[in-house]
Amino acid sequence: MPRNFSGAVGFDVSVEADSDAQMMLKVAAGDRRAFAILFDRYHTSVARFAFRFVGDRERAEELTQDIFVKLYRNAKSYRPAAKFKTFLFRVAANHCLNEVRRGEYRVAHTTTSEREEEEGGGVELAGPEGERPDQALAAREMERAVGEALKAMSERERAAFTMCRFEGMAYREIAEALEASEAAVKSLIHRATLAVAKKLEELQAGPVPVRSRA
């Protein structure tokens, strides 16, 4: 499987897709219970997206809150013909891109990794249960390398990459969420994936000297 679905919840997609749309219609009518159900289904996805986008846990939590309040307020603009997750990520991507542009959320991937390291690391990011210390260290180093690559790329590359690699969204859905063409998304994801690939290569080649693959 080409993409990372590590966070996907194990439910039947066809049934779920249907009831997402129905829930959203209820939310549009002010049903807060329906809203809570949608929140429970998707808040991990949104928080993960926001975290990868800003690279900071607290900011990601704030953004996640804002995104869901926005979702509630804009529920009326949802049309059941559209897939709910795509609609949600359109709200999420718009919000994150706008916040970063307004300068409120500086991307902080490196500082977060450094802080985690100082604190003894890894508490915020749960690794697989029962992993050995060397595995945990490797995972943290990889996390840092990916964070650096994400920080260095453009915001749209970062958004497209995150939706693709961490949410398993199709290019067509990402294009809808970013209001871009599929061809543009294809190129964003390609550049971003190559950038991450090169960072991970550097990590494996050792710290110095930094060798270029190209």
Added chain:
Amino acid sequence: MSCGYEEELTAYVDEELPPARRAEVEAHLGGCSGCRGTEALLRRTMEQLAGLPEFSPSPDTRREVLAKVEALPLPLRERLLALLRPAVLVPAASLAAAAGLALYATAPSEPDLDVLDAGTLELAMNLEVVEDYDVVGLDRSEDLEVVAHLHELEEVQ
């Protein structure tokens, strides 16, 4: 990196290329070691990404979001429907008092919640006669839309 196929490789690995293009790339990979190297690098990267630590959001987020949403006013239509349900019918005297209040208390921009609720009561009592909605302090376009379709609301109950 001068190979024209290099740009296609991520979409190829993601299985996002249309069948004809996919076949072309496959054929090209057989004869281009540069692209084969890049393809292997991309596949390796995607595997590694799957092994990244999972991000788990704080459980506080849920409570805070639900509280924020709870603090938002319900859409007018829902408030009207709630009022029209027999279980929440208010004694006639307080209805009249609320209606009286509604006639005088009009908020020009963002209506105060209590005032708007009083206006809602007034609407609920006089569904067919409310035409001058300025009287009850409604100014949001979605509220006006509800007022314009009051007859539908009556059919719902």
